[in-house]
Amino acid sequence: MSEHMWTLVLAAGAGRRLAAVTGGIPKQFWSIDGGPSLVEQTIARLGPLASLARTLTVVGASHLAHVEHLRDALSLGHLVIQPADRGTATGVLIGLAPIALGSPDDLVLLTPSDHGIARTDLFEQTVFDVAATVRAGRTDIVLFGVTPDVASSDYGWITPVTSPRLAGGNQILPVAGFVEKPSPTEAARLLSSGAVWNSMVLVARAGALFDLYRRHLPELADVFISVSRLPADRRARFITEIYPVLPSTDFSRDVLTPAEGLAVYTWPATLGWSDLGTPERLARWLRRDLMNYFDRQPAGNVLHASAEARVA
Secondary structure, three states: OOOOEEEEEEOOOOOHHHHHHHOOOOHHHOOOOOOOOHHHHHHHHHOOOOOHHHEEEEEEHHHHHHHHOOOOHHHHOEEEEEOOOOOHHHHHHHHHHHHHHHOOOOEEEEEEOOEEEOOHHHHHHHHHHHHHHHHOOOOOEEEEEEOOOOOOOOOEEEEEOOOOOOOOOOOEEEEEEEEEOOOHHHHHHHHHHOOEEEEEEEEEEHHHHHHHHHHHOHHHHHHHHHHHHOOHHHHHHHHHHHHHHOOOOOHHHHHHOOOOOOEEEEEOHHHOEEEOOOHHHHHHHHHHHHHHHHHOOOOHHHHHHHHHHHHO
16 A cells, blocks of 8 residues: 555446436446445455545536445445536546645556456556556656457547557556547457447546646636635635536546657556446346356356346
8 A cells, every 4th residue: 555645536427328227326336236336346356556545536517315324335435526417527627626726746546446456466567557656757647558359339448658558568658549439430440450348437646647637727726726726615605606616527537648748558458447337237247147156066067047147
């Protein structure tokens, strides 16, 4: 665990694509059979990387009732409450700004709250390795890509300057560009050219990430600089009043895509990563979890059929 690492978890999404599965509960707060929710699983995975005192979880004001129904709401660390949905760039900034303006050289691990990862040990080790590279000053912002196995049109893609396969492993490479949810034809071209899926997980020096906002969304950055200059007892009220009139902005489109000097580390397929944002991907993930559970039981082979029936 690093004393200079923060984890910033984005859990303010509405989860509309999964509403039919979750009964209208935002997916990050939904659980199957009373187990841990996706946001709780995410933060448990981050536990070895940063303490709860350095864990910030961004939620919407409308999500507070769901937070209260979690088995252990305190496990989310510090709650950062978003008064309204003003897009992902603003959602990142409301959590990032206090860190960047107070401790700009500290590192931040930014992650969505709706991912599944099978190899948590590999996740932990690669994050530590990338964080060490950033801390050493060799680069400031590293995104995590994922080795693709299909030409998906539903993911964003990162194009490194050279294919990770040609570079001889999953080393850190400069980013050449981004493509957000390409057409099937474009996705096939990206797959064949060595592009990787964009997991939207990144490690960055907090000040460097905030500098991207200064450069590409300066008016939004100025709002949070103004917040930081207010007395502490006036900040929450100011944010509540100003937030609904802020422009709606997208982190990938408005902050990352125009940026220069970004780098990417590509996770291997063996990490077992999935964005659980659609019913199909969630069903595949639950099937994998159940099958892995039954494989660990003495009568696992006998129970496979039962497991498959439950998630069909």
